[in-house]
Amino acid sequence: MKKCLVWLLAAALLLAGCGKKTASQAESLRQRYREMQAAHMEAEITCHLETENRTFTVSCDWTPTGAGTTVTGPEDLAGLTASVSGEDLTVSYDGAALSAGSLRDVAPANCLPWLLRAMEEGYLVDAGQETLEGLDCLRLALDTTAPGGKVLCTVWLGGDGAPLYAEFSQDSRVVLTARLLSFTSE
Numbered sequence: 001m002k003k004c005l006v007w008l009l010a011a012a013l014l015l016a017g018c019g020k021k022t023a024s025q026a027e028s029l030r031q032r033y034r035e036m037q038a039a040h041m042e043a044e045i046t047c048h049l050e051t052e053n054r055t056f057t058v059s060c061d062w063t064p065t066g067a068g069t070t071v072t073g074p075e076d077l078a079g080l081t082a083s084v085s086g087e088d089l090t091v092s093y094d095g096a097a098l099s100a101g102s103l104r105d106v107a108p109a110n111c112l113p114w115l116l117r118a119m120e121e122g123y124l125v126d127a128g129q130e131t132l133e134g135l136d137c138l139r140l141a142l143d144t145t146a147p148g149g150k151v152l153c154t155v156w157l158g159g160d161g162a163p164l165y166a167e168f169s170q171d172s173r174v175v176l177t178a179r180l181l182s183f184t185s186e
Contacts, residue, residue: 026127026140029161033119038063039185041163042072043178045108057181060112067113082109106151106168111176115166118142118153125152132156132165 039062047054057073071080106114122142130139137156144151152169162183168176 022127022129022138023124025138026124029138029157030119030124030140032161033116036064036116037186039116039183041112041183042181043112044181045111046177046179047108048174048176056108058108058112062113062116067110069109069112084110084113105149105170106153106176108176111166111168111178114144114151114168115153115155115163115178118144118151119155119163122153130156135159135164137164 039060041060041062043058043060045056045058047056055074056071056077058069058071060067060069066084068081068083071077119140119142122144124140125143126139126141128139130137132139135158137158139154139156141152141154144153149170153166154169155166156164158164162185163178163180165180166178167174168178
């Protein structure tokens with residue numbers, strides 16, 4: 001019985017050490033995102049509505065002062081752009097621009113900049129190692145707050161620290177997913 005207890009305590013200590021290593025790895029990676037000066041991302045965004053799912057392919061250029069997202073697919077929406085500056089959203093198409101007001105919730109137009117903001121500022125709820133499509137990933141769950149309420153951003157990062165996939169949840173419901181097709185940063 002004593003030997004069993006000793007082995008259980010040793011296993012618990014090893015597991016606790018793994019958790020500290022993952023948390024340390026997460027914090028080191030988040031510091032890289034805090035220091036980032038620019039990023040370019042391409043992603044397939046799926047908006048999970050109550051009655052259907054809508055998928056868009058977008059390209060996003062981000063800097064600490066703002067971001068621009070351009071829809072590249074589907075073809076009938078290609079060229080539609082959205083720019084985010086602080087909490088303000090502007091939608092443009094073929095030279096005409098329309099103020100879309102202030103951002104209250106996560107949306108296809110702002111989810112990629114939101115992902116980067118979550119990596120910088122979000123409260124780390126959980127961190128762990130997971131496999132995603134055959135790749136070993138670091139999974140971070142980050143709690144963020146918006147005027148419209150809390151948003152949980154869960155992101156899977158590859159070995160190089162680049163985001164591969166993200167889920168955005170509000171009121172315990174996944175509202176958006178993003179499968180990153182490319183990510184570069186400075």
